[in-house]
Amino acid sequence: MNLNNPYKRLDIFRCNHESHADFEGRVSVFHVLKEKKCYPDGCLSFIWNCTLLNKGKPCIHKYRTVGKSCKGCTYFVDDKIHFQPECIVDDEMYEQFLEELETFETWLERIRYKRVSVAGRIRSIKPHFTRLLYKNETHTRLRGYLLVLKPAYIEMDCFQDPLYVRISEGQMKALDFIPKMKIECTGELRMDRGRLILHKPGRFEIMKRGWGRSWTRERALVTIKTAKQLDSQPAQCLACPWGALVDTEDHRDPEHPFRRSLFCLKSVEDYRGCYIHAVRKQKRRKRKMQTSK
Numbered sequence: 382m383n384l385n386n387p388y389k390r391l392d393i394f395r396c397n398h399e400s401h402a403d404f405e406g407r408v409s410v411f412h413v414l415k416e417k418k419c420y421p422d423g424c425l426s427f428i429w430n431c432t433l434l435n436k437g438k439p440c441i442h443k444y445r446t447v448g449k450s451c452k453g454c455t456y457f458v459d460d461k462i463h464f465q466p467e468c469i470v471d472d473e474m475y476e477q478f479l480e481e482l483e484t485f486e487t488w489l490e491r492i493r494y495k496r497v498s499v500a501g502r503i504r505s506i507k508p509h510f511t512r513l514l515y516k517n518e519t520h521t522r523l524r525g526y527l528l529v530l531k532p533a534y535i536e537m538d539c540f541q542d543p544l545y546v547r548i549s550e551g552q553m554k555a556l557d558f559i560p561k562m563k564i565e566c567t568g569e570l571r572m573d574r575g576r577l578i579l580h581k582p583g584r585f586e587i588m589k590r591g592w593g594r595s596w597t598r599e600r601a602l603v604t605i606k607t608a609k610q611l612d613s614q615p616a617q618c619l620a621c622p623w624g625a626l627v628d629t630e631d632h633r634d635p636e637h638p639f640r641r642s643l644f645c646l647k648s649v650e651d652y653r654g655c656y657i658h659a660v661r662k663q664k665r666r667k668r669k670m671q672t673s674k
Contacts, residue, residue, distance in 0.1 A: 411575030
C-alpha cells in the first residue's frame with residue numbers, strides 16, 4: 382500500500398490569522414484538526430493593548446510595552462478576536478480527504494509503538510537540537526541526528542512523505558551515516574506534531590554506501606552557533622538539507638513555553654535570495670538533461 386501523510390497537507394485549509402501571513406494563509410491539516418482543533422468552530426486570539434500607550438502617554442508602572450505583567454491594570458485592554466479557518470476544497474474533495482485521513486490513522490494505530498522494519502535511502506541528515514531560553518542566557522543541546530528517508534518502506538507499505546529516523550550521537554559515530562546511503566533498521570513509529578518519526582532505531586544494515594560528509598559533534602555545534610533563525614517556515618526551507626527545526630523551551634514565557642523554530646544551517650537570512658535553492662534546482666536540471674540524452 383502507498384501512503385502519504387495527510388497531516389502535512391497544505392491544500393485543505395487556509396487561515397487569515399497573522400501568524401500564517403508568511404505562508405499566504407496556508408496551514409497544515411495537523412495544525413487545524415489536531416493542534417488547534419479550530420475547524421469548523423474557529424479559535425479565539427487575544428491582543429493586549431494599553432489605553433495610555435496607545436495615546437502616547439507614559440505607563441503608570443513605567444513599562445514600555447504591554448505584557449503579562451499588565452493584567453489587572455485599569456488601562457489594560459484585552460481584545461478578543463475570532464478566527465475561523467476556511468476549507469478551500471469542495472465537499473466531495475473534503476470527503477475524499479477525510480477517507481484518506483481515516484485510512485492513515487487506522488494504519489498508524491495498527492503499528493504505532495510496535496517494533497517495525499524500515500528501509501529507504503537517506504535523503505538528508507539534520508542535527509537534532511533543543512534550545513532552552515532563560516531570562517539572561519540560552520542553552521543549546523545536541524540530542525542526536527535525524528535521518529530523513531523519502532520514500533520509506535515500512536513493513537510492506539511505501540510511505541511517500543518524509544520519515545525521520547532519530548539516532549543518537551553514538552550511532553552516528555559508529556555507523557558514519559551520510560546522504561544517499563540505503564539502510565534497513567527497526568524501530569518504533571510515533572507521531573510528533575504531524576511528523577512521522579522512528580524512535581529507538583536499531584539493527585541497522587547498510588545496503589548501499591552514499592557520498593558526502595558525515596556529521597560530527599564539533600561540526601554540529603559550530604554550525605548551530607552560526608545558523609540563522611528564520612521568521613517564517615517556507616516549504617522549500619523545510620525540505621532543504623540545511624533547514625533544521627529546533628525544539629525550543631522558552632522559560633521566559635510560561636503561557637507559550639514550547640515552539641519549534643526553523644534555522645538555516647548555511648546562515649541564509651532570506652529564503653527568497655537563497656543561493657542554495659538555486660544551485661539545487663540547477664543541478665536537478667542538469668541531471669534531467671543528462672538522463673534525456
